[in-house]
Amino acid sequence: MSTEHSVLSVPGIRCASCIARIERELAPIPGIHSARVNFTTKRVTIDHEPALTPENLRDALGRIGFDAEPIAAGPFAAQGDESKALLRAVAVAGFASMNIMLLSVSVWSGATGVTREMFHWLSALIALPTIAYAGRPFYKSAWAALRRGRTNMDVPISIGVTLATGLSLFETITGGEHAYFDGAVMLVFFLLIGRFLDSVMRDRARQGVEALLRQTAPGGTVLLPDGTTSWIKSDALEPGMRLIVGAGERIAADGLVEQGASSIDLSLITGESRPEPIATGGKAIAGTLNRDAPLTIRITAAGDRTTIAEIARMMDAASQSRSRYVRIADRAARFYAPAVHTLALTSFVGWMLAGAGWHQSLMIAVAVLIITCPCALGLAVPAAQVVAAGALMRRGILVKDGSALERLAEADTACFDKTGTLTLGRPVPVGTLPLTGEDAAIALGLARASRHPVSRALAQALECSGVRAAELTDLRETPGMGIEGRSGTRHARLGRPSWIGVTASHPGLVTAFAVDGAEPSILCFADALRPDAAATIAGLKALGLPATILSGDRPEAVGPIADTLGIPALPRLTPDAKLAEIERLHDTGKRVLMIGDGLNDGPALAAGHVSIAPASASDVGQTAADFIFMGDSLAPVAIAVRAARRTLAIVRQNFALAIGYNLLAVPLAILGYVTPLIAALAMSSSSLIVVGNALRLRRCAR
Numbered sequence: 001m002s003t004e005h006s007v008l009s010v011p012g013i014r015c016a017s018c019i020a021r022i023e024r025e026l027a028p029i030p031g032i033h034s035a036r037v038n039f040t041t042k043r044v045t046i047d048h049e050p051a052l053t054p055e056n057l058r059d060a061l062g063r064i065g066f067d068a069e070p071i072a073a074g075p076f077a078a079q080g081d082e083s084k085a086l087l088r089a090v091a092v093a094g095f096a097s098m099n100i101m102l103l104s105v106s107v108w109s110g111a112t113g114v115t116r117e118m119f120h121w122l123s124a125l126i127a128l129p130t131i132a133y134a135g136r137p138f139y140k141s142a143w144a145a146l147r148r149g150r151t152n153m154d155v156p157i158s159i160g161v162t163l164a165t166g167l168s169l170f171e172t173i174t175g176g177e178h179a180y181f182d183g184a185v186m187l188v189f190f191l192l193i194g195r196f197l198d199s200v201m202r203d204r205a206r207q208g209v210e211a212l213l214r215q216t217a218p219g220g221t222v223l224l225p226d227g228t229t230s231w232i233k234s235d236a237l238e239p240g241m242r243l244i245v246g247a248g249e250r251i252a253a254d255g256l257v258e259q260g261a262s263s264i265d266l267s268l269i270t271g272e273s274r275p276e277p278i279a280t281g282g283k284a285i286a287g288t289l290n291r292d293a294p295l296t297i298r299i300t301a302a303g304d305r306t307t308i309a310e311i312a313r314m315m316d317a318a319s320q321s322r323s324r325y326v327r328i329a330d331r332a333a334r335f336y337a338p339a340v341h342t343l344a345l346t347s348f349v350g351w352m353l354a355g356a357g358w359h360q361s362l363m364i365a366v367a368v369l370i371i372t373c374p375c376a377l378g379l380a381v382p383a384a385q386v387v388a389a390g391a392l393m394r395r396g397i398l399v400k401d402g403s404a405l406e407r408l409a410e411a412d413t414a415c416f417d418k419t420g421t422l423t424l425g426r427p428v429p430v431g432t433l434p435l436t437g438e439d440a441a442i443a444l445g446l447a448r449a450s451r452h453p454v455s456r457a458l459a460q461a462l463e464c465s466g467v468r469a470a471e472l473t474d475l476r477e478t479p480g481m482g483i484e485g486r487s488g489t490r491h492a493r494l495g496r497p498s499w500i501g502v503t504a505s506h507p508g509l510v511t512a513f514a515v516d517g518a519e520p521s522i523l524c525f526a527d528a529l530r531p532d533a534a535a536t537i538a539g540l541k542a543l544g545l546p547a548t549i550l551s552g553d554r555p556e557a558v559g560p561i562a563d564t565l566g567i568p569a570l571p572r573l574t575p576d577a578k579l580a581e582i583e584r585l586h587d588t589g590k591r592v593l594m595i596g597d598g599l600n601d602g603p604a605l606a607a608g609h610v611s612i613a614p615a616s617a618s619d620v621g622q623t624a625a626d627f628i629f630m631g632d633s634l635a636p637v638a639i640a641v642r643a644a645r646r647t648l649a650i651v652r653q654n655f656a657l658a659i660g661y662n663l664l665a666v667p668l669a670i671l672g673y674v675t676p677l678i679a680a681l682a683m684s685s686s687s688l689i690v691v692g693n694a695l696r697l698r699r700c701a702r
Contacts, residue, residue, distance in 0.1 A: 006046045006054055008068040010061060012144050013042045018066070018152055025064045032060070044068065065148030086196040089134040093189035096130035097182065104182045120172040120179045127181035131165055134188050137195060156340045160369035161187055164676045167362060180363075183677030187370055190684025197691050217287070220245065220252030223296065234286075237302035245290045245297060254306045255297035257282045265289040281448075281463040344368045347670050356672075364672045371669045371679035376661060376686040380654035383694035388647040391701040396630035397640050404626035406651075407610040408644035410591050414540050414637075415582065415608070417596035418551040418561055418569075419509065422533055424632055425453035425597060425616055427509055427525035429461050434521045435513065441470035442487045443513050446494040449475050450483045454511045454525055455494065481574075482511070491516045496552070498572075509557050529564065532635040537565050539638035543645075545593060550578045550604065578604040595637060596625075612637055643700040650697055654690045661686040 013019065019037040022044060026035035033047040046057055061068040103119045111119060135158070142158040145151055161184050168179040219233040223242040237243070237253045245251050247262065261279040265288060278284065284297050286306035303309070344365040351361035389399045399405065416422050435443050444467050447459035472485035472492070482495010492515045497504040500512035502520040509527050514520035537547050549569035551558045562569035570581060582604050585592050594601070594608030597617035605611040605624035613625035622628060629636035665682050668674050674682070 004048055004050050004052075006048065006052075006057055008044050008046070008054070008057060008061065009042065010037075010044050010066050010068045011042055012066045012141065013037060021064060021150065022061070022066065026060060029060055032057075062148075065145060065150045067144070083196065083199040086137065086192060086199055089137065090189065090192045090196050092130055093134040093185060093192055096126050096134075097185045097189045100126050100182045100185055116177075117172070117175055120168075120181075123179060123181040124169060124172050127165065127168070127185050130185055131161060131188060134185075134192060135161055138188075138191065151338070151341075156344070156369045156372070157187075157191065160366055160676075163362065163366045163369070167359075167366065180676045183370075183675065183680050186677060187680030187684070190680060190687070194684065194687040194691065197688075217250040217252040220249075235303045237299055239299050239301060241299045241302075243297040243299055245284075245295045247290060247293055250289050251284050251286055251297065253286050253297075253299045253302035255284050255299040255301075257284055257295050258298050259296040260294055262293040262295050263291045265291055279464065281459070340369060340372045343372065343666070343670065351672065360672070363676065364669065366676050367669045367674045367679040368666070370676055371665045371674060371683050372662065376654075376658040376683075376690045380658050380690055381651055383691050384647050384650045384654060384697060387694050387697040388643055388650075388700055391698055392627075392640060392643055395636060395639055395701040397636045397701065398628040398630075400626050400628065404610050405644045405647045407591070407626070408593065408641055409648040411593035411610055411641065412544055413585055413590040414545045414547040414593045414595065415550050415585075415604070416547055417601050417604075418549055418553055418558055419527060420453045420597040420616065421595055421601075421614065422529060422549065422561060422565070422634070423527040424530055425527065425614070427454055427457040427527040429457065430524040430526050433458075433461060433465075433523060435462070435523075438470065438487075439513070439515060439518065439521070440465075440467045442472065442490070442492045442515055443494060444469040445472040445487065446475075446483050446485055446492060446513075449485070450477055450494075452483075453527070454509065454523075455483065457525055458494075458511070458523060487515070497522065497554075504554065504556075509553065529561070530632055530634040532633045534565055536634040536638045537567060540641065543638070543641055545641065550581055550596075552578075575601070575603050579607050582607045593641070612640065639701050643697075646700040647697055650694060654693055657690055657693065658686065 010022070013022070022037050023035050026032055026044075026046065031049040031052045033049075035047075036045045037043075044061070048057065058068045100123045103123050107116050107119050138154045138158050138161070141152060141154040145155060164180050164184040164187070168181045168184065170176070171179045217234060219231055220237065221229050221244045222232050222237070223229055223244055229244060232241075234252050241253075242258065243251070243253060243255060251264075257278055257280050259280065261277070264276050264278045264284065278295070284290075284295065285308065286302075287308040301307070347368050348361045348365035351364050352358065356364075385405060388405060392399055419425060419427075433440075440462055444459055444462040447455040447462065448469055449472070450456075470487050472487055475483065475485040477483040478495070478499075481499040482493055484491065484493040484495075486492070492513070493500050494513045495511060497510060497512040497520075500514045500520050502512050502514070502522065504510040504512065504522050509525040511523050511525070512520050513523060540547055547565075547567045549558060549562055549565075549567060549571075550573050551569060551571050552573050552575075553571055555571040558569045558571040570577075573581065578601065582592050582594060586607075586609070591609040592607075594604050594611040595613070596605050596611070597614050601613075601617075602624045605613060610627075611625045612627040612629060613622055615622075615628055615630045617625065617628075627640055629640070661682070665674070665679075665686075669679060
């Protein structure tokens with residue numbers, strides 16, 4: 001049965017309990033396969049049967065208490081200006097709290113009688129409109145939840161602020177000695193600061209995606225069948241169209257060059273500023289810059305199916321995943337509102353039974369409501385992950401799965417593929433290729449159908465020598481072996497020499513080609529090591545991750561690389577054998593970091609405790625990997641490991657801070673040692689400490 005994907009904007013998502021409620025209550029609805037909340041963008045991605053319309057999904061979200069609006073799928077939806085609104089509220093609350101605090105200092109200094117009452121009234125005149133304006137984010141969220149019969153973390157916060165304000169107003173009207181307008185406004189002020197910082201962090205997480213998408217061309221000039229040209233928007237381009245890209249123009253879609261030769265600035269994709277030459281048959285990527293001469297490109301992918309859109313989706317997906325620690329915070333937040341209400345009510349009833357009177361009992365209950373706000377617990381993991389992911393992104397490392405940071409920090413063994421991973425994956429032919437005539441055309445037809453680095457190198461070499469590819473049928477690629485197909489009645493194979501049935505004596509990188517009735521040919525290539533490969537292997541060893549090469553190549557090709565790097569190697573491994581080796585290491589208690597790129601590495605990448613692939617990896621490799629690194633250098637592997645370990649340490653520190661704060665503060669509040677003002681200061685300080693601790697990760701990817 002087919003599955004459709006719908007994305008809905010849900011601005012009412014405020015906390016981990018909202019996320020848990022949406023995912024938990026949408027999943028059992030008939031026709032919905034799964035629902036995933038992205039807290040960063042406040043969107044819900046739903047996989048569902050085609051019979052369900054966006055209107056049905058919006059109604060389903062409405063029934064569980066959330067207003068939703070369908071939006072375009074993918075990371076292209078416009079974001080709101082929540083941060084600006086929160087900043088205005090922070091400014092109003094900050095200005096008011098400073099003025100009320102000056103009046104409170106006068107009262108604390110000994111003002112009595114009419115003077116004290118006047119200061120209380122002045123405080124009320126400042127506090128009431130401030131709370132009405134600056135407290136809107138909490139009141140609106142709490143009312144939206146209560147209106148639909150549910151609670152969230154803003155409900156007890158709103159109750160606490162309202163009770164503290166109402167009690168202070170009562171004291172002011174009756175000429176009482178104490179008013180807590182300062183505590184109520186300070187609470188709103190610090191809560192807004194925490195919410196503003198959270199919003200800014202989510203904005204930063206989006207900025208990477210938006211920066212990529214800003215690089216895409218809005219459209220391009222298309223050569224129409226009647227010979228005329230027309231400028232067409234990017235989202236209207238279709239595969240098969242012929243795109244004319246002038247010098248200095250960004251490419252609007254992925255495709256293959258049909259005419260022309262130029263150089264392409266691939267820095268957007270690879271991080272390398274040096275232009276790469278491109279000629280007929282070369283692959284052009286949307287968003288990259290054509291520098292020298294006009295090109296005619298046959299479009300293969302456009303719109304949200306381009307490479308750059310896929311990278312943006314991976315970056316977007318990184319903020320959706322939740323790690324073990326996030327799941328712990330989710331479960332804690334789910335029980336938060338009922339627990340806090342119970343604690344506050346118990347405190348009020350307990351102190352009333354103890355004879356404290358309704359005034360003092362209510363003040364203690366208000367302090368309990370305020371001091372138990374779980375903002376620090378809720379921020380502990382996402383703050384660290386978002387800051388770390390942003391730091392890694394700036395170093396050209398994309399985090400596809402937030403939980404992968406945890407798993408990478410736990411890895412204790414590294415396994416590398418060779419070709420395309422330890423080496424650049426851009427082999428060049430050694431000497432003259434022994435292919436001519438029809439054989440060369442068939443070999444080109446096979447090579448163009450595979451993404452293996454050797455196949456791509458062979459295809460480029462043959463195309464540059466003017467060979468035209470033969471029309472092939474029954475194409476089939478066998479991972480770890482090669483690709484085969486038919487040219488008319490002739491069966492042809494390109495791939496591993498043993499698969500072809502021939503022995504290669506060349507010690508380097510080789511592939512074999514054979515057509516029915518002809519002698520197999522051995523094609524020799526050379527592939528250079530990636531920059532920093534030796535330093536990365538040494539760095540991983542220093543971090544406690546000894547490395548091993550798992551390669552499908554012959555021992556003669558793997559041996560020199562292993563000797564150069566000083567690590568053991570297992571050659572001639574099929575994809576199954578690589579997977580078996582990963583599982584064997586897992587059975588011995590090892591947590592394997594798998595680094596690979598090819599189609600044959602897909603199972604091993606998926607089976608590893610955590611996995612990393614270069615941006616040049618096959619689609620299978622990129623899909624299976626948890627991290628993608630840009631550029632030719634292998635250094636990002638060691639950088640990512642160090643950053644992940646630093647992130648895990650910060651997450652543990654944040655949890656300790658959040659739990660320690662509650663263990664210390666809640667009993668003091670229940671016992672009556674904390675006023676609403678002190679509770680507001682304590683709760684807000686704990687959130688700021690957690691955020692500040694997470695911000696230490698800004699340089700974790702150095």
